[in-house]
Amino acid sequence: MNVRQLSWENFRNLSTGTLEPCEEVNVIHGQNAQGKTNLLEAMWLFTGERSFRGAKDAELVYRGEHSAKLNLKFFSEGRNQTAQITVADGRRSAQINGVPKKACSALIGKFCAVVFSPEHLSLIRGGPALRRDFIDSALCQIKPGYAALQTGYNRTLFQRNALLKDIPHHAELLDTLSIWDERLCQFGERITRQRTAYLSALSEPAARFYSGISSNKETLSFAYLNSAENLRQALSDHRREDVLNGYTGVGPHRDDVVISVNGFNARAYASQGQKRSAVLALKLAEAELFCQMNGEKPVVFLDDVMSELDDQRQDYLLNHLTEFQVFLTCCDPGAARLMKSGALFHVEHGVVSARQPL
Numbered sequence: 001m002n003v004r005q006l007s008w009e010n011f012r013n014l015s016t017g018t019l020e021p022c023e024e025v026n027v028i029h030g031q032n033a034q035g036k037t038n039l040l041e042a043m044w045l046f047t048g049e050r051s052f053r054g055a056k057d058a059e060l061v062y063r064g065e066h067s068a069k070l071n072l073k074f075f076s077e078g079r080n081q082t083a084q085i086t087v088a089d090g091r092r093s094a095q096i097n098g099v100p101k102k103a104c105s106a107l108i109g110k111f112c113a114v115v116f117s118p119e120h121l122s123l124i125r126g127g128p129a130l131r132r133d134f135i136d137s138a139l140c141q142i143k144p145g146y147a148a149l150q151t152g153y154n155r156t157l158f159q160r161n162a163l164l165k166d167i168p169h170h171a172e173l174l175d176t177l178s179i180w181d182e183r184l185c186q187f188g189e190r191i192t193r194q195r196t197a198y199l200s201a202l203s204e205p206a207a208r209f210y211s212g213i214s215s216n217k218e219t220l221s222f223a224y225l226n227s228a229e230n231l232r233q234a235l236s237d238h239r240r241e242d243v244l245n246g247y248t249g250v251g252p253h254r255d256d257v258v259i260s261v262n263g264f265n266a267r268a269y270a271s272q273g274q275k276r277s278a279v280l281a282l283k284l285a286e287a288e289l290f291c292q293m294n295g296e297k298p299v300v301f302l303d304d305v306m307s308e309l310d311d312q313r314q315d316y317l318l319n320h321l322t323e324f325q326v327f328l329t330c331c332d333p334g335a336a337r338l339m340k341s342g343a344l345f346h347v348e349h350g351v352v353s354a355r356q357p358l
Contacts, residue, residue: 001296002325005073010062012038013350025326025342029333035350036329040301046072046083048107052115058090112298114287124266124275128256135195138286142293153187165246181235188231191252196224205288210281215312218262227254273308299325306330
């Protein structure tokens with residue numbers, strides 16, 4: 001899978017233009033606030049997901065304009081395809097190969113990508129919910145039924161928590177708690193199995209990518225921390241505590257993933273460069289697993305990735321990800337001196353230059 005051409009009208013600070021990338025590494029450089037990340041965001045939207053920056057649809061339109069339009073030519077499923085996204089009246093609409101779709105979510109599975117942005121460093125710096133979300137988001141892409149499984153668990157958890165709050169005022173409701181316990185277990189045990197299986201599959205490629213990024217000098221590993229080995233027993237053991245607190249204290253919604261560099265918890269002990277490298281390795285491993293399970297190589301977007309990385313780590317990203325089409329943004333064009341092949345683009349005031357020679 002790769003991007004053949006992206007064109008835009010009135011998207012963010014990009015008024016009009018076209019990008020024709022190569023199939024290898026594409027470095028997009030320029031000073032801050034010039035439009036580099038906007039280009040990645042424009043392509044990412046064709047995955048059918050929301051902006052990886054958390055932006056509302058209305059914020060995607062060039063200031064003073066009423067609508068924005070994006071066109072993508074890409075190769076996928078063994079053929080050339082086209083897609084279009086229009087942003088108007090605060091919402092997005094889409095077409096795929098000229099066929100209008102009711103929602104942009106219809107694009108999911110047509111164009112696939114993995115993105116790294118500085119915000120993703122919260123995978124290590126932040127709390128357990130962010131690490132759970134990383135696994136859950138990846139599973140939603142590769143296992144269509146996983147999203148429904150999550151929805152079922154969350155609805156049941158909401159109902160159980162509501163009941164826990166009512167029980168102190170209506171003691172007779174205590175007998176009904178076992179009904180919600182059983183439903184929570186049915187969903188929760190399946191979620192835990194799929195999460196641990198995915199994390200197990202992710203371990204080898206993530207460790208391999210991290211080893212490559214660190215020039216074989218460091219190691220990456222991680223472990224799934226299950227808040228309850230036996231969910232049924234744990235819910236029973238914590239029932240009194242849950243009623244007192246008014247919420248469910250054990251289950252997949254309380255689990256965590258410990259990410260370690262050289263055997264030490266990365267959140268506490270890793271340097272900034274090591275944390276960035278660890279998240280990059282996880283994202284690249286996610287891309288490889290997606291390819292193994294779906295037969296398509298996703299496009300890789302790396303936003304502001306070069307800061308805090310030494311020359312060896314930068315060289316790996318520029319020259320050793322040959323299995324993917326990569327779009328990489330940076331401020332310093334000097335990083336391109338390490339590139340052996342690929343394409344270079346400059347962005348200034350929302351204007352993208354034609355492909356530059358290395």
